[in-house]
Amino acid sequence: MKKIFGITMSILLAISLSNCTKDVGPVEEPNPSADNVSFTQDIQPIFDQNCISCHPNSGNLDLTAAHAYNQLVNINASGYSGKRVVPDAPENSVLYKKIDGSGTYGSNMPLGGSLSATQINSIKQWIIEGAKNN
Numbered sequence: 532m533k534k535i536f537g538i539t540m541s542i543l544l545a546i547s548l549s550n551c552t553k554d555v556g557p558v559e560e561p562n563p564s565a566d567n568v569s570f571t572q573d574i575q576p577i578f579d580q581n582c583i584s585c586h587p588n589s590g591n592l593d594l595t596a597a598h599a600y601n602q603l604v605n606i607n608a609s610g611y612s613g614k615r616v617v618p619d620a621p622e623n624s625v626l627y628k629k630i631d632g633s634g635t636y637g638s639n640m641p642l643g644g645s646l647s648a649t650q651i652n653s654i655k656q657w658i659i660e661g662a663k664n665n
């Protein structure tokens with residue numbers, strides 16, 4: 532009887548100690564709302580500066596602020612078979628393949644120029660983070 536009590540007590544002690552370290556340890560839980568790239572703050576300004584001179588109309592694609600998001604995410608490209616933006620999958624997104632210099636879908640954008648590596652990466656990262664309207 533005494534032995535069982537001793538074992539029970541050590542189990543209880545072990546449990547309470549492990550709970551204790553759990554509580555005291557550093558709290559570093561992933562925060563799903565802490566996205567790095569914002570569509571409004573980071574992506575739309577790239578379109579404003581480099582794309583909207585041609586893209587209220589060209590390629591049936593309007594990249595002006597009032598329309599860009601709704602014309603991109605999960606929308607079929609007009610000139611290619613594929614979606615303009617597939618959330619989480621830049622490599623399957625016509626928009627990304629149109630700016631990454633790959634030539635997968637004809638001319639690179641912006642037509643006659645190119646985006647900076649930082650801008651290209653922001654668009655890629657925005658898609659990787661789920662292409663949110665944030």
Ligand code: HEC
Nearest residue numbers: 581582585589590608609610611626629637638640641642
């Ligand atoms: C000088 C004019 C011009 C500029 C600037 C321009 N584009 Fe284009 N874009 C076009 C034309 C013309 C087409 C249609 C031919 C083609 O698909 O290449 C097109 C097509 C596209 C398509 C394919 C649309 C579809 O559904 O078939 C995407 C995506 C695109 N552009 C993205 C962009 C982005 C992003 C920018 C800015 C970084 C940009 N373009 C800047 C002229 C332009």
